[in-house]
Amino acid sequence: MHGSWKGRDVISILDFSLDDLEELYNRADKYLEKIRAGTPLRTLEGLVISLAFFEPSTRTRMSFETAAKRLGASVIGFTAAAGTSLEKGESYADTIRMLDGYSDLIVLRHKYEGAARFAAEIAEHPVVNGGDGKQHHPTQAFIDLYTIRKLKQRLEGLNIGVLGDLRYGRAANSFILGTALYRTNTLYLISPSQLRMRDETRIILEDLGVRFYETESLEDVVSDLDVLYVTRIQKERFPDPSEYEKVKGSYRVTRRLLETRAKPDLIVMHPLPRVGEISYDVDDTRYQAYFKQAYYGVPVRMAVLSLVFGRER
Amino acid sequence: MNGLVEKHLLVSRIEMGTVIDHIPAGRALAVLRLLGITGREGYRVALVMNVESRRLGKKDIVKIEGVYVDEEHAKRIALVAPEATLNRIENYVVVSKKKLEPPEELEGTLTCTNPTCITRKPREPVTPRFYRVRGKRLRYQCVYCGTIIGEDEIIKQLAGEHV
Numbered sequence A: 001m002h003g004s005w006k007g008r009d010v011i012s013i014l015d016f017s018l019d020d021l022e023e024l025y026n027r028a029d030k031y032l033e034k035i036r037a038g039t040p041l042r043t044l045e046g047l048v049i050s051l052a053f054f055e056p057s058t059r060t061r062m063s064f065e066t067a068a069k070r071l072g073a074s075v076i077g078f079t080a081a082a083g084t085s086l087e088k089g090e091s092y093a094d095t096i097r098m099l100d101g102y103s104d105l106i107v108l109r110h111k112y113e114g115a116a117r118f119a120a121e122i123a124e125h126p127v128v129n130g131g132d133g134k135q136h137h138p139t140q141a142f143i144d145l146y147t148i149r150k151l152k153q154r155l156e157g158l159n160i161g162v163l164g165d166l167r168y169g170r171a172a173n174s175f176i177l178g179t180a181l182y183r184t185n186t187l188y189l190i191s192p193s194q195l196r197m198r199d200e201t202r203i204i205l206e207d208l209g210v211r212f213y214e215t216e217s218l219e220d221v222v223s224d225l226d227v228l229y230v231t232r233i234q235k236e237r238f239p240d241p242s243e244y245e246k247v248k249g250s251y252r253v254t255r256r257l258l259e260t261r262a263k264p265d266l267i268v269m270h271p272l273p274r275v276g277e278i279s280y281d282v283d284d285t286r287y288q289a290y291f292k293q294a295y296y297g298v299p300v301r302m303a304v305l306s307l308v309f310g311r312e313r
Numbered sequence B: 001m002n003g004l005v006e007k008h009l010l011v012s013r014i015e016m017g018t019v020i021d022h023i024p025a026g027r028a029l030a031v032l033r034l035l036g037i038t039g040r041e042g043y044r045v046a047l048v049m050n051v052e053s054r055r056l057g058k059k060d061i062v063k064i065e066g067v068y069v070d071e072e073h074a075k076r077i078a079l080v081a082p083e084a085t086l087n088r089i090e091n092y093v094v095v096s097k098k099k100l101e102p103p104e105e106l107e108g109t110l111t112c113t114n115p116t117c118i119t120r121k122p123r124e125p126v127t128p129r130f131y132r133v134r135g136k137r138l139r140y141q142c143v144y145c146g147t148i149i150g151e152d153e154i155i156k157q158l159a160g161e162h163v
């Protein structure tokens, strides 16, 4: 199955087979070594990559930019500042056509769901989804799966908790779908009732036949977990702010909770940035995996870019 | 045979063409819209509305003279008329009768209900597309944003009825 990545769009994690993912992890392993060894690479020399962030982003954009540059590619692009509108002038479709003309691959983020798929229909060059609205964030899911594989040496048969906003959070959504591709995992979906996963995600889990439980209580399930993936719960999602104040404490991961309840080899992940979901006293415990996860962002995105370009060296 | 007799009383038989039967009462116009028939094409079209039906209580019937509507084109009718049959008439006789299955894919028929779907972005050249969701219930999923649209919403959009 090698070579199936070449020329492909990366829109949703569901577009990839377990073989595709295995190929990706192996490639990321290779780049992780190269980064550590400080080996300069010219894999993507002569290629231009567009980073089109219609929605503000620091982390994802910088991680893609670093990945591109470490592989020797040049980068063009823009990041919309919060509140500004790129949409006033030309249509989104026209902007995509322009970028497609200038560059060999487009990475994009947009607040509209489906923006990446639409761009892929327009562009001749591959499109990589860096997050579309509340829907998909496939490269984050690749990084998350890679992190689990690195730290747990397997992606099968794990009890995986996903905590936070499972309804509107694209990282959580993509993570749920990604871990569900490994059907022997059991998912514990932990959220306030109004932030449970959407129907379309539920249907996919049912189709895949993966076991999942939905609960509002972290405490009830934390002792079962091998992996705990934490995401942010945004205040704005609650029509009544007092509802938010009521629940926010119960979704906070603390050192005390982990040391009294969790399995000793539980890993705690977070796509970052965090704003209080994980207390700082977890940082120097053995549970903490989120800084490693962030570090793996570059090698995994290097792997994505090199595979899509079909270049290896 | 009751239904047939009544039909004959209301509208004359057609020599050749298409009869769409077993349409829920009040949805004949929605069926014509789905077929893209505006009346300006010059076909002779007859609508029979609110006739008695053993199966549906009341039903509508659409007759189009001189045209054979092909099954693929007619499938979308099942969105508003799940019991509908497509009858081909030759020499005043029904030569084939087919129950219509809703299509697996829709393009431009429905509007996505998600306000932040790319297909809802003003002035973008993108046509809403949907895939049918497997299962007994009639549900379609937006190709772009994944939103699932159920039967009530489909009827609301295509037949203007609020269920």
Ligand SMILES: [Zn+2]
Binding pocket: A114, B112, B113, B114, B117, B118, B119, B142, B143, B144, B145, B146, B147
């Ligand atoms: Zn949509």
